Amino acid sequence: MTAPSGSPVNAFTVDVEDWYQVADFDAVIPFTRWDDYESRVQHSTERVLELCDDAGVKGTFFVLTWNAERHPELVRRIVARGHEIATHGYAHRIVYEQTPDEFRTDVERAKKTLEDITGTPVLGYRAPSFSFTTSSLWAPDILLDLGLQYDSSVFPVRDALYGLPDAARFPYVIREREGKKLVEFPITTTPFLGRNLPLGGGGYLRLLPYLYMRWGMRRVNRDEQQAALVYIHPWELDPEQPRVKTAGKRGFSSHYVNLASTASKLRRLFRDFQFAPMRDLLPLA
Numbered sequence: 001m002t003a004p005s006g007s008p009v010n011a012f013t014v015d016v017e018d019w020y021q022v023a024d025f026d027a028v029i030p031f032t033r034w035d036d037y038e039s040r041v042q043h044s045t046e047r048v049l050e051l052c053d054d055a056g057v058k059g060t061f062f063v064l065t066w067n068a069e070r071h072p073e074l075v076r077r078i079v080a081r082g083h084e085i086a087t088h089g090y091a092h093r094i095v096y097e098q099t100p101d102e103f104r105t106d107v108e109r110a111k112k113t114l115e116d117i118t119g120t121p122v123l124g125y126r127a128p129s130f131s132f133t134t135s136s137l138w139a140p141d142i143l144l145d146l147g148l149q150y151d152s153s154v155f156p157v158r159d160a161l162y163g164l165p166d167a168a169r170f171p172y173v174i175r176e177r178e179g180k181k182l183v184e185f186p187i188t189t190t191p192f193l194g195r196n197l198p199l200g201g202g203g204y205l206r207l208l209p210y211l212y213m214r215w216g217m218r219r220v221n222r223d224e225q226q227a228a229l230v231y232i233h234p235w236e237l238d239p240e241q242p243r244v245k246t247a248g249k250r251g252f253s254s255h256y257v258n259l260a261s262t263a264s265k266l267r268r269l270f271r272d273f274q275f276a277p278m279r280d281l282l283p284l285a
């Protein structure tokens with residue numbers, strides 16, 4: 001089945017990070033030891049690019065800039081295949097665990113490095129682990145200062161680690177100052193029994209049956225006539241990645257669950273819905 005014409009076009013996004021650069025591994029593989037681990041990000045990102053090429057999908061790749069410094073050719077390859085480059089910050093530090101000055105330094109370095117590699121302005125930012133919460137409400141002001149035009153870090157759900165449960169569910173101007181605007185494209189949810197269920201992608205796509213994702217996306221596209229946003233990590237398409245024991249941030253980790261099913265779910269998603277990069281979907285300056 002293909003997406004019905006006239007249906008809203010959704011955002012496809014990729015957080016380009018390696019298998020160990022995740023919050024669940026913070027305690028066992030700290031930032032200072034990243035260089036000690038096998039880099040698989042080029043290989044796993046190539047899998048995402050192939051799936052996109054097969055389906056004719058273009059998306060936005062939020063590159064963790066520590067990786068861009070080591071693999072600038074990967075960034076150029078993503079651009080050459082027609083996708084947009086945005087930033088996932090430099091060191092994958094949770095926003096609400098940083099001071100505003102540390103956050104500014106991280107994003108400034110991340111944005112400049114990517115712009116030097118691609119020769120194109122970086123318009124968008126996504127926080128590690130969706131860490132825009134009531135403890136980091138200062139962050140959008142800094143993104144506006146740094147010349148970003150959109151953000152995609154707000155997850156309107158109630159969760160122990162992230163979320164702004166009462167935030168708007170569809171794109172809106174989150175900050176506006178001196179003629180400059182920062183547009184927020186929240187991670188997609190669907191309301192059910194008085195709360196927002198997460199759709200999004202990532203772990204939710206991996207752990208839950210595909211039909212859940214399709215049900216939710218159809219509710220957003222058909223019933224609400226709104227664009228949804230899907231995200232994925234390249235390591236979620238890499239079942240052969242090394243195994244490291246971690247208790248995660250929740251006392252358990254779902255990192256290795258259902259890795260082998262991600263590619264087929266993504267293929268179905270690409271077949272059932274239409275996708276485009278963020279820059280083509282948002283009302284930017």
Ligand SMILES: [Zn+2]
Nearest residue numbers: 015017128129
């Ligand atoms: Zn991330």
